[in-house]
Amino acid sequence: MGNGNLLPILLSSMIIIGLSAGVSLYVGMKRKGNEEWAVGGRSLPLYVVIGTQFATVMGGGMLVAHVGIGYTSGWSTITYGLILGGGILTLLFLANWLREQGFTTLPDVIRKIYGEHPLLTSITTVMAIIVPFGWIGTQMVAFGSLLGAITGMNENLLMFFLALISLVYILPSGMTSIAWTDFIFGICMLMMSVVSIGMVFHMTGGFDVIASSVPPSSIDFPTGMGAIGSVTILLWALSILPGTMTNQMYYQRIYAAKSSKTIKLSLIITVAVILLVEAWAAVMGMGIRTLNPGLANPEDAAGWFLTQVPTWFLALFTSFIIVTIMSTVNSGAQSVVVNLTKDIYQNYINPSISEKSLLRMSRVLSVIVIAVAYVMATLFSGALNWLVATYAYSAGALLFPIFIGYALRKTSFLTVQGGIAGMICGLLGTGIGHALNTGIPYVIFGLGLSLIGLLVGSYFTKEGQASSMEEQVSVDN
Incomplete structure (x- = not known):
């Protein structure tokens, strides 16, 4: 060469x-x-x-x-x-x-x-x-x-x-x-x-x-x-x-x-x-x-x-x-x-x-x-490592809020607080899995916690969001 x-x-x-x-x-x-x-x-x-x-x-x-x-x-x-x-x-x-x-x-x-x-x-x-x-x-x-x-x-x-x-x-x-x-x-x-x-x-x-x-x-x-x-x-x-x-x-x-x-x-x-x-x-x-x-x-x-x-x-x-x-x-x-x-x-x-x-x-x-x-x-010549990390953290935070959100978009179950909880839990889970260095793709920890955060967060805040929406409609009227 x-x-x-x-x-x-x-x-x-x-x-x-x-x-x-x-x-x-x-x-x-x-x-x-x-x-x-x-x-x-x-x-x-x-x-x-x-x-x-x-x-x-x-x-x-x-x-x-x-x-x-x-x-x-x-x-x-x-x-x-x-x-x-x-x-x-x-x-x-x-x-x-x-x-x-x-x-x-x-x-x-x-x-x-x-x-x-x-x-x-x-x-x-x-x-x-x-x-x-x-x-x-x-x-x-x-x-x-x-x-x-x-x-x-x-x-x-x-x-x-x-x-x-x-x-x-x-x-x-x-x-x-x-x-x-x-x-x-x-x-x-x-x-x-x-x-x-x-x-x-x-x-x-x-x-x-x-x-x-x-x-x-x-x-x-x-x-x-x-x-x-x-x-x-x-x-x-x-x-x-x-x-x-x-x-x-x-x-x-x-x-x-x-x-x-x-x-x-x-x-x-x-x-x-x-x-x-x-x-x-x-x-x-x-x-x-x-x-x-x-x-x-x-x-x-x-x-x-x-x-x-x-x-x-x-x-x-x-x-x-x-x-x-x-x-x-x-x-x-x-x-x-x-x-x-x-x-x-x-x-x-x-x-x-x-x-x-x-x-x-x-x-x-x-x-x-x-x-x-x-x-x-x-x-940073080891760019491949941070590419893998960006994929993991992004997917851990976004996958379930996007796809479960799409599937349930016509229902009243999901809330904005649940969406935030799903993303934050996804980031935390991915970070925990990354720190543990178990050999398992650490995005799995993020996905698991994201799913829990999205569903649990929405469940406990859906009534509050419904009330807020009703109040807003009343004000608009």
Whole structure:
């Protein structure tokens, strides 16, 4: 590796970035309103919604960790995809309602179910922010380490370049420009997946050679889907499902779709594409194991593979890495900014702010969010740990208030006090589980206490809330 590969990598990356940046700027000139910035004007076509959902799900983890899973455990990557897909498909139950209500953020959902309350909205806003913010930092670290090994460049400098380039996609028109460029990135990702599989088959001699070289426990289908072990699969389910079901970035793409039909088709097709990419990761991993079965760290599989390929392929694959990571950074930053502008500033500080001023503030905050994430990524290289933590705390606080709240929204049982109790108990439970360090995903402790807090808190406060509502109606009359 090293600087000898730098020129072709730069040329390939500049072509892809230049074309996609041109699309971003063009879209930004055509669609300038705050509604376009926040939720894509609620008019994104099916293929764009699929592209942006898929590109958002993809990230450095797919290129490193999942190929590593394929290296050790074959088709187990598909099991991961099924769990992730299950979480995404759960959103089908809420899709029509979410689209009809005209929501913009997760706090909008909570306000609709429980009513307006500063503490409830504040907790929801913080929990909605921390996950995408964690994604930004993690992807920056992954970008720096992967590209640093390939090019020989300084990791902090590479992360700085990523931060600057990401703004080109965020600033023109927020969600709208990100969604359209994500569609381009998604096409690039799928094309590169096909090319890379062809390269692996060429280097190994084909799938039959791979099948005869790796352990039967990995290659046999469908039994290979469990090669990672039942305990790990259970841990995946307990971690991935809650985090996926409460990730605001997925909700935003539902809000941005043109119609309810578009939403449902996009979620189903996105899951199908995810499963195909997980199958790609499995074949890539097993192919690399055929070429080099002695890697001490399976997560080095993708990096080692890139030391064996021609320069032209290395340049294309590096571009693949760049756009994969960049799409996640863009989506995370835009999601955080929407919460800051709408749920905090517009909701509590300046409700009368004009659309033009709100759009200007969104752009300024985008620069600040990217800058803060960059600084944190340079200071804390173990970003994966805080990504896992953000997922756990967010899901522990929000999962049951959202989904039980949706299920019981037409009843009079749930109260705003119950919603607050559910969130606070979820945070406390997650913190306790985290501190105990039992090996069980600590989000489980949070989910358990959140459920108890939500139901018990609502039960003991429902009469008081009913009385308050009756008094308010009397005053209004």
